[in-house]
Amino acid sequence: MATEATQGAEMAGHGAEHAAETGGLVFHPMDQFIVKPLFGDGAVGMFTITNVTLWMAIAILVIVALMVLGTSRRAVVPSRSQSVAELAYGFIHKMVEDVTGKEGLVYFPYIMTLFMFIVVANFLGLIPMSFTTTSHFAVTVVLALCVFLGVTILGFVKNGPSFLSMFWVTSAPLALRPVLAIIEIISYFVRPVSHSIRLAGNVMAGHAVIKVFAGFAGLAIISPLSIVAITAIYGLEVMVAFVQAYVFTILTCVYLKDALHPHH
Amino acid sequence: MEGQLAHIGAGLAGLGTGLAALGVGNVAANFLAGALRNPSAAASQTATLFIGIAFAEALGIFSFLVALLLMFAV
Numbered sequence: 330m331a332t333e334a335t336q337g338a339e340m341a342g343h344g345a346e347h348a349a350e351t352g353g354l355v356f357h358p359m360d361q362f363i364v365k366p367l368f369g370d371g372a373v374g375m376f377t378i379t380n381v382t383l384w385m386a387i388a389i390l391v392i393v394a395l396m397v398l399g400t401s402r403r404a405v406v407p408s409r410s411q412s413v414a415e416l417a418y419g420f421i422h423k424m425v426e427d428v429t430g431k432e433g434l435v436y437f438p439y440i441m442t443l444f445m446f447i448v449v450a451n452f453l454g455l456i457p458m459s460f461t462t463t464s465h466f467a468v469t470v471v472l473a474l475c476v477f478l479g480v481t482i483l484g485f486v487k488n489g490p491s492f493l494s495m496f497w498v499t500s501a502p503l504a505l506r507p508v509l510a511i512i513e514i515i516s517y518f519v520r521p522v523s524h525s526i527r528l529a530g531n532v533m534a535g536h537a538v539i540k541v542f543a544g545f546a547g548l549a550i551i552s553p554l555s556i557v558a559i560t561a562i563y564g565l566e567v568m569v570a571f572v573q574a575y576v577f578t579i580l581t582c583v584y585l586k587d588a589l590h591p592h593h
Numbered sequence: 594m595e596g597q598l599a600h601i602g603a604g605l606a607g608l609g610t611g612l613a614a615l616g617v618g619n620v621a622a623n624f625l626a627g628a629l630r631n632p633s634a635a636a637s638q639t640a641t642l643f644i645g646i647a648f649a650e651a652l653g654i655f656s657f658l659v660a661l662l663l664m665f666a667v
């Protein structure tokens with residue numbers, strides 16, 4: 330987090346320079362991702378309460394409100410919040426069952442937690458002036474590493490050393506198998522990298538593009554066009570926010586399936 | 594000079610995102626072609642579609658990341 334803060338500060342310096350040069354752009358598109366302490370102006374340390382902490386806490390509160398309060402009445406005819414909660418639950422439950430099979434359902438609570446956190450954090454980030462926690466690699470790398478370590482340990486616990494047979498492709502000719510094994514091992518260890526960077530990269534890129542178009546709105550000639558573009562991209566971002574949470578979750582399911590059944 | 598070269602490199606890395614767009618479009622187009630031939634089987638394959646799109650997109654995101662690193666970190 331500390332390094333990110335310094336990076337953010339550098340970006341801010343960059344932005345100020347830029348504004349001085351052109352005179353039009355008063356903010357930098359990457360300024361929105363700066364991690365700031367909520368109280369005071371000190372450096373960001375390990376336990377500093379920052380805007381990231383605040384928006385993560387808000388995400389947790391929203392999820393609890395939706396899932397606990399929404400379903401507490403247990404109405405036969407569901408209210409709006411109850412049907413959203415039921416839809417989300419049914420959607421993820423079906424996804425886990427379809428991809429990993431019946432025995433994967435034991436891990437459903439973890440996958441549901443992942444999905445709810447990412448989707449709510451993404452949607453909260455779309456509120457103007459809010460902070461998008463999932464746009465930071467520090468956040469998504471932790472999520473992806475938890476999945477990667479958990480799935481690897483689970484694979485060894487469930488299958489023992491035969492889990493390594495996942496890298497030895499028996500359907501290929503014998504001469505090709507060592508080469509394939511190297512490729513498989515590399516692709517296995519790239520998983521947490523692509524898993525985390527996909528989410529953070531998509532969310533960050535979308536938000537930066539919105540801010541770039543917002544910068545164009547300062548020029549009187551193209552401001553109507555730029556406002557239309559912001560609206561259109563915002564609509565796209567609403568979709569991306571959901572699709573990226575879905576992709577993160579379904580890839581978790583795929584990795585889990587590989588750990589439970591390494592032989593196909 | 595070095596900073597300008599980094600910006601050129603960032604622009605070149607940006608090409609990678611466009612190529613990833615080609616890949617994603619290819620996945621979606623082939624899915625659609627298959628889905629129109631057999632619409633009843635399409636709904637069960639949307640998860641596979643998204644997995645394919647995610648894998649095609651990952652490398653584009655990598656090049657976007659390289660562009661960002663060249664712009665802000667180098």
